[in-house]
Amino acid sequence: MKSLGNIRRSFAPWADPQSKPFISFRNITKKFGDFTAVDNLTLDIYHREFFALLGASGCGKSTLLRMLAGFERPTSGEIILDGQDIAAIPPYKRPVNMMFQSYALFPHMTVESNIGFGLRQDGMPKAEIGERVQQMLKLVKLEQFAKRKPQQLSGGQRQRVALARSLAKRPKVLLLDEPLGALDKKLREETQFELMDLQQQLGLTFVVVTHDQEEAMTMADRIAVMSHGKVVQVATPAEIYEAPNSRFVADFIGDVNILEGNVKAAGNGRVELAGGDFTVRAVSDAAPSVGTSAAFAIRPEKLKVSRTAPADPAVNTSEGEIWDIAYLGDMTVLHIKLPSGKVVKTSMLNAQREVENPIGYDEKVWVSFAETAGVVLRD
Amino acid sequence: MKALGSSIFSRLVIIVPYVWLLLFFLVPFVIVFRISLSTTAIAQPPYEPVFSLADGLSGIIDNIRQLSFDNFVWLTEDALYLNAYLSSIKIAGISTLLTLLIAYPIAYGMAQAPRTWRPTLLMLVILPFWTSFLIRVYAWIAILKPEGLLNQLLLSVGIISEPLIILNTNWAIYIGIVYSYLPFMILPIYSALEKMDHSLIEAAQDLGCPPITAFWKVTFPLSLAGVVAGCMLVFIPAVGEFVIPDLLGGSQTLMIGKTLWNEFNSNRDWPVSAAVATVLLLILVVPIVFFQNMQAKADEKGR
Numbered sequence: 001m002k003s004l005g006n007i008r009r010s011f012a013p014w015a016d017p018q019s020k021p022f023i024s025f026r027n028i029t030k031k032f033g034d035f036t037a038v039d040n041l042t043l044d045i046y047h048r049e050f051f052a053l054l055g056a057s058g059c060g061k062s063t064l065l066r067m068l069a070g071f072e073r074p075t076s077g078e079i080i081l082d083g084q085d086i087a088a089i090p091p092y093k094r095p096v097n098m099m100f101q102s103y104a105l106f107p108h109m110t111v112e113s114n115i116g117f118g119l120r121q122d123g124m125p126k127a128e129i130g131e132r133v134q135q136m137l138k139l140v141k142l143e144q145f146a147k148r149k150p151q152q153l154s155g156g157q158r159q160r161v162a163l164a165r166s167l168a169k170r171p172k173v174l175l176l177d178e179p180l181g182a183l184d185k186k187l188r189e190e191t192q193f194e195l196m197d198l199q200q201q202l203g204l205t206f207v208v209v210t211h212d213q214e215e216a217m218t219m220a221d222r223i224a225v226m227s228h229g230k231v232v233q234v235a236t237p238a239e240i241y242e243a244p245n246s247r248f249v250a251d252f253i254g255d256v257n258i259l260e261g262n263v264k265a266a267g268n269g270r271v272e273l274a275g276g277d278f279t280v281r282a283v284s285d286a287a288p289s290v291g292t293s294a295a296f297a298i299r300p301e302k303l304k305v306s307r308t309a310p311a312d313p314a315v316n317t318s319e320g321e322i323w324d325i326a327y328l329g330d331m332t333v334l335h336i337k338l339p340s341g342k343v344v345k346t347s348m349l350n351a352q353r354e355v356e357n358p359i360g361y362d363e364k365v366w367v368s369f370a371e372t373a374g375v376v377l378r379d
Numbered sequence: 380m381k382a383l384g385s386s387i388f389s390r391l392v393i394i395v396p397y398v399w400l401l402l403f404f405l406v407p408f409v410i411v412f413r414i415s416l417s418t419t420a421i422a423q424p425p426y427e428p429v430f431s432l433a434d435g436l437s438g439i440i441d442n443i444r445q446l447s448f449d450n451f452v453w454l455t456e457d458a459l460y461l462n463a464y465l466s467s468i469k470i471a472g473i474s475t476l477l478t479l480l481i482a483y484p485i486a487y488g489m490a491q492a493p494r495t496w497r498p499t500l501l502m503l504v505i506l507p508f509w510t511s512f513l514i515r516v517y518a519w520i521a522i523l524k525p526e527g528l529l530n531q532l533l534l535s536v537g538i539i540s541e542p543l544i545i546l547n548t549n550w551a552i553y554i555g556i557v558y559s560y561l562p563f564m565i566l567p568i569y570s571a572l573e574k575m576d577h578s579l580i581e582a583a584q585d586l587g588c589p590p591i592t593a594f595w596k597v598t599f600p601l602s603l604a605g606v607v608a609g610c611m612l613v614f615i616p617a618v619g620e621f622v623i624p625d626l627l628g629g630s631q632t633l634m635i636g637k638t639l640w641n642e643f644n645s646n647r648d649w650p651v652s653a654a655v656a657t658v659l660l661l662i663l664v665v666p667i668v669f670f671q672n673m674q675a676k677a678d679e680k681g682r
Contacts, residue, residue: 069581069585070584070585071581071584090584090589091581091584091585092584092585092586092587092588092589092593093587096585097585097586098581098582098585100578100581100582101578102576102578104576104578104579104581104582105582106579106582106583106597107601108600108601117583117586117596118586118587121586121587121588121592122587165582165586166585169586169587
C-alpha cells in the first residue's frame with residue numbers, strides 16, 4: 001500500500017489541463033414538477049478519482065448520482081461517460097454499478113447468488129461466475145458466509161455483500177449512495193479506510209454521496225459541496241477546509257468563526273478589515289472594494305488564546321472572557337466572549353497529559369491569529 | 380410472581396384460538412364424521428343412532444360394533460362421487476388460475492400507484508362486500524343470460540350476430556367464482572408487493588436486468604407468499620362452492636357441493652352426505668398440511 005500512497009500524493013488530474021475528464025455533467029438540470037433538484041450543474045470527474053458529493057439532504061446530490069446510474073433522466077443537459085453521452089442509455093446497459101443506501105440485497109437469494117446476479121445477467125459462463133464470486137467473497141472477507149441469506153447477516157456484513165455485488169461486474173464507475181450510513185461509528189471509520197484501499201487496489205472511479213463531511217474528507221480525492229441543486233465548491237478536502245470559497249462552505253465543513261467587518265484597504269494580496277472586536281489584517285487574493293462589508297472566516301484551532309497580550313495588540317487580536325469550557329479528551333474547546341458580546345470558538349490540542357494551571361471560567365484572555373490563518377469572504 | 384402471572388397470561392392467549400378451533404371445527408367435524416359411520420333410517424334425525432352417553436357403557440359398545448365404513452366404500456363404488464370431486468377440483472383450479480391472472484396485475488398496479496391513492500383503491504376492492512353475495516350472483520344472471528346486458532351490448536356494437544350462451548355453462552361458473560373471490564386474491568398479493576423495497580428493482584436493473592427480467596427475477600419471487608396465500612383463499616372455498624354452480628351453472632355441471640346438497644336434501648341420506656363432506660375435508664386439508672410442512676423444512680434449511 002505504501003507505494004500506492006505515493007502515487008496518491010501526486011494524483012491530481014484535475015490540475016492538469018491535458019487530462020480529459022472521465023465523467024462530465026454538462027449543464028444538467030433535473031426538475032420534479034415545480035421543484036428543481038439539480039440546477040444547471042456542470043462538473044467533471046476524472047478516471048480513478050474518489051469523488052464525493054457532499055451536502056445536506058435535499059441538495060440534489062442523490063438525484064445527481066441517480067442520473068449517473070440511469071434511474072432519473074435529466075430534464076436538460078448531457079452526461080458524458082468515457083466519451084459517450086449516456087443520457088438515453090437505460091440503467092441496465094450502463095457500465096456503472098451502484099451500491100444502494102439500503103443495500104437492496106435480494107432477500108430470496110444467498111450471498112453467493114446476490115453477488116453473481118449481475119454476472120448471470122450478462123450470460124457469463126457458470127465456471128467463470130463461480131470463480132469471480134469467490135474472488136469477490138475473498139475481497140470483502142466473507143468466504144464462509146457464501147450460503148447465507150442476507151437476513152442472517154449483520155449490518156456490516158450486508159454492507160460488504162452489497163459492495164461485492166456492485167463490484168462483481170467490474171464497472172467503470174462505482175456509485176455509492178451513503179455507503180456507510182447504516183453502520184455504527186467505529187465500523188464506519190474502519191470501513192472508510194477499507195473502501196479507500198479497495199478503490200486504489202482496483203483502480204476504479206468511485207463517486208460517493210454523503211451528508212457526513214468527515215466521511216467525505218477522509219475518503220475523497222475531491223469533494224463537491226452542493227446546495228440547492230448547485231455545486232458551491234469543488235476542491236480537495238484540504239482546500240475546502242482551509243480555503244472555503246463562501247460562507248456556506250465555511251460553515252458547512254467543520255467549525256468556523258465568522259468575523260464581520262468593513263474593508264479598509266485591499267490589494268497586493270492583502271486585505272484589511274475593521275471589525276467590532278478585531279482589526280483584521282490578512283493575506284488574501286480576494287480584492288473586495290474598499291468600504292464594502294466582508295467577512296473573515298477562521299477555524300477554531302487557528303485562534304491562539306493567551307493570558308498575556310501579544311506583541312502587537314492592535315492587529316488580529318482581541319480581549320475576551322472565557323464563557324464555556326468543554327474538555328473532549330484529545331482537545332479542549334473554549335467559547336470566548338468578546339467585548340462586543342460575540343462568542344468565538346477556539347480549540348486547543350491537549351498535547352500534554354496534564355496541563356498546569358489551566359485556563360478557567362471567567363478568566364480574561366487574549367485571542368489572536370496569524371495573517372495567513374483564515375480567509376476573506378466577500379458577501 | 381410477575382413472571383408467573385405473565386406466563387399464565389401468555390398461555391391463555393395461546394389457548395383462545397385452540398378453544399375456538401376445538402368448539403367450532405373439531406367438535407362439528409366429529410359430529411359429521413359420526414353420522415358418516417351410520418346408516419339411513421326413517422326417523423328424526425334420519426339415521427340410525429350412533430353412540431351416545433345416554434345408552435350406558437354396554438349400549439355404546441353395542442353401537443360401536445354396528446358402525447361401518449360402508450358409506451365411504453359406497454363413495455368409491457359410484458363414479459358420480461369421484462367425478463364430482465374431480466370436476467370440482469378442476470373447476471376450482473381453473474377459476475383460481477384465472478383469478479390469479481386478473482388479480483396480479485391489479486395488485487401490482489395498486490402497489491405502484493401513488494401512496495395517497497392506495498387507501499381509495501383498497502376501498503374499491505373491498506366495496507363489493509357491502510352488497511349481499513347472493514344479490515351479486517343473481518345480478519350475474521341478468522348480465523349473462525341470452526337476452527342479458529352483455530349480449531345486448533355485444534350485439535349492438537356488432538361484435539357478434541347471435542347471442543352467446545354463457546349462462547348455465549362452466550364459463551358462467553368461472554366468471555362467478557373469479558368475480559366473487561377476486562378480493563381474496565388481490566389483498567394478499569397487494570400486501571406482499573406493497574411492502575417490497577423499490578430499490579430492489581433498481582438494484583436488479585443496475586446489475587443488468589431489463590424491467591421485465593427484473594420483474595420475474597425479483598418482484599415475482601418476492602410476492603410468491605402472497606400468491607400462495609391468495610390461491611389457497613380462492614381454491615379451498617371454490618372446491619366446495621354451492622351457490623355459484625347452483626345459480627349460474629347448468630344441470631350437467633357436476634360439483635361436489637351440489638352433490639352434497641342433493642344427498643342431504645333430496646335423498647335425505649345424511650350418512651352418505653356426511654361421508655362426502657369428510658372426504659372433501661381430507662382432500663383439502665392433507666395437501667395444505669403437506670405444503671406447510673415442506674415450507675417449514677425449507678425455512679429451516681435456509682437458517
